[in-house]
Amino acid sequence: MGPYLRIRWFYMLSVMVFTCVADDVRLKRNTNANCEPRFTTIENHSACLNRSAQATQAGVTEQEKVDIVNLHNLLRSQVNPPATNMMKMSWDNDVALVAQKWAENCDIKHDGNYQRRIPARFSSGQNLAYGGAKLTWNSTVNLWHSEVSKFTYGGTSNSGVGHYTQVVWSSSIKVGCGYAYCSTSNTHYYVCNYSPGGNSVGAMPYKNGTSCQDCPSKCKNNLCDCNGLICENDGVMHIDKCTCSCSLGRPYYVGDTCSMNCSALTPDIPWCTNTITPSGCSKYSNVPYTCPNMCGVCNYDFNAQPLTITTEATTTTEKATTSKETTSTTTTTTLNLLNSRVSSSDTVTSGPMTSSVTPSSSSGTGPDRSRTLSIIFLALLVFWNFFSL
Ligand SMILES: *[C@@H]1O[C@H](CO)[C@@H](O)[C@H](O)[C@H]1NC(C)=O
Ligand SMILES: *[C@@H]1O[C@H](CO)[C@@H](O)[C@H](O)[C@H]1NC(C)=O
Ligand SMILES: *[C@@H]1O[C@H](CO)[C@@H](O)[C@H](O)[C@H]1NC(C)=O
Ligand SMILES: *[C@@H]1O[C@H](CO)[C@@H](O)[C@H](O)[C@H]1NC(C)=O
Ligand SMILES: *[C@@H]1O[C@H](CO)[C@@H](O)[C@H](O)[C@H]1NC(C)=O
Numbered sequence: 024m025g026p027y028l029r030i031r032w033f034y035m036l037s038v039m040v041f042t043c044v045a046d047d048v049r050l051k052r053n054t055n056a057n058c059e060p061r062f063t064t065i066e067n068h069s070a071c072l073n074r075s076a077q078a079t080q081a082g083v084t085e086q087e088k089v090d091i092v093n094l095h096n097l098l099r100s101q102v103n104p105p106a107t108n109m110m111k112m113s114w115d116n117d118v119a120l121v122a123q124k125w126a127e128n129c130d131i132k133h134d135g136n137y138q139r140r141i142p143a144r145f146s147s148g149q150n151l152a153y154g155g156a157k158l159t160w161n162s163t164v165n166l167w168h169s170e171v172s173k174f175t176y177g178g179t180s181n182s183g184v185g186h187y188t189q190v191v192w193s194s195s196i197k198v199g200c201g202y203a204y205c206s207t208s209n210t211h212y213y214v215c216n217y218s219p220g221g222n223s224v225g226a227m228p229y230k231n232g233t234s235c236q237d238c239p240s241k242c243k244n245n246l247c248d249c250n251g252l253i254c255e256n257d258g259v260m261h262i263d264k265c266t267c268s269c270s271l272g273r274p275y276y277v278g279d280t281c282s283m284n285c286s287a288l289t290p291d292i293p294w295c296t297n298t299i300t301p302s303g304c305s306k307y308s309n310v311p312y313t314c315p316n317m318c319g320v321c322n323y324d325f326n327a328q329p330l331t332i333t334t335e336a337t338t339t340t341e342k343a344t345t346s347k348e349t350t351s352t353t354t355t356t357t358l359n360l361l362n363s364r365v366s367s368s369d370t371v372t373s374g375p376m377t378s379s380v381t382p383s384s385s386s387g388t389g390p391d392r393s394r395t396l397s398i399i400f401l402a403l404l405v406f407w408n409f410f411s412l
Contacts, residue, residue: 119199126201285321
């Protein structure tokens with residue numbers, strides 16, 4: 024970061040992200056969408072966006088991918104206080120595909136959580152950075168991480184640290200990033216998505232204590248290293264054995280990673296239709312895997328040929344811009360960071376066999392009902408997120 028780089032910070036609270044999603048949203052198939060069939064089950068999924076004509080450069084090189092993963096892992100291994108449960112992070116092509124599609128759409132804001140989730144796998148959080156200067160990925164990740172100076176472990180009033188907590192969120196172990204140069208606004212746009220989503224406001228990003236305390240037999244360089252294993256569909260990872268317990272014992276979560284077997288779907292538990300309604304599929308990160316039928320996560324043709332998505336690699340030559348909107352000069356650059364955090368309202372707790380969990384008050388329908396649910400489950404959620412790390 025050069026001496027002239029001026030940094031302006033912007034935070035879009037997840038609350039804002041969620042209020043953008045109308046409560047009566049129903050999931051519709053994307054028709055005629057330019058994406059792989061598995062993404063078409065979610066209307067407006069970011070993976071189905073077409074590249075904006077103004078995205079004159081796009082993509083992340085193989086070397087940049089290595090840099091991104093290595094730097095995240097270095098920063099994760101050095102957290103202070105030390106982490107008992109910091110997982111080693113690895114690259115995920117699905118996560119990266121969605122991040123890249125969002126970057127080259129040149130819309131400088133967060134996409135909705137439901138627009139970036141990987142259907143039948145997991146949810147994703149997001150860090151953004153954008154500005155008139157081309158940055159290396161090392162500097163971009165370091166900028167997100169630099170919020171560590173405002174972070175107090177165990178503090179109750181941490182704010183403006185969402186990029187940092189996402190970078191070191193112990194259970195978000197897959198990263199995938201995208202880049203585009205958006206010529207109309209002379210903006211270099213950096214997007215990283217992180218899965219499974221976490222980064223809940225108010226919760227700590229990892230458990231403090233002795234480094235690797237929770238994974239002594241899998242410890243490498245202060246990180247719990249499960250060789251890229253990921254537990255999908257809310258499967259619980261046992262980090263000292265590197266195994267997954269699949270979510271709620273449902274028969275359609277199978278294999279070592281709890282992947283979804285769409286041929287083995289059983290009817291959704293009653294909670295899905297009694298309590299949640301389809302709007303919950305886009306509102307709450309856990310509803311799609313708890314209620315796969317209602318949310319249509321398998322509702323596509325598995326035999327269809329996936330489209331080939333190609334992006335060109337970033338070139339080192341920057342195109343000149345003639346845009347009048349540009350105010351940056353060679354010595355003053357505005358860099359903006361955005362971070363999407365999961366608010367307490369992003370997850371609802373369904374309990375082990377959940378039909379018995381109902382809100383204590385039936386306060387109507389629509390937004391009010393959802394809000395009531397969010398409040399009811401707030402305490403549980405914070406507890407759950409913290410202790411399930
Ligand atoms: C999808 O995008 C269209 C066009 O922007 C919008 O009208 C519609 O509400 C969006 N649907 C969802 C589920 O966000
Ligand atoms: C994207 O491009 C495809 C093929 O050119 C087109 O059929 C589709 O309607 C476009 N989608 C959007 C959202 O513009
Ligand atoms: C990023 O940082 C790593 C580790 O310091 C270094 O090896 C790599 O060359 C850097 N990449 C760039 C593009 O500067
Ligand atoms: C973890 O952090 C909390 C809050 O700051 C502190 O009270 C506790 O002593 C720490 N535990 C360990 C094992 O460091
Ligand atoms: C998926 O489900 C089908 C139908 O129940 C079953 O025949 C098949 O073996 C399952 N596949 C896996 C990988 O479990």
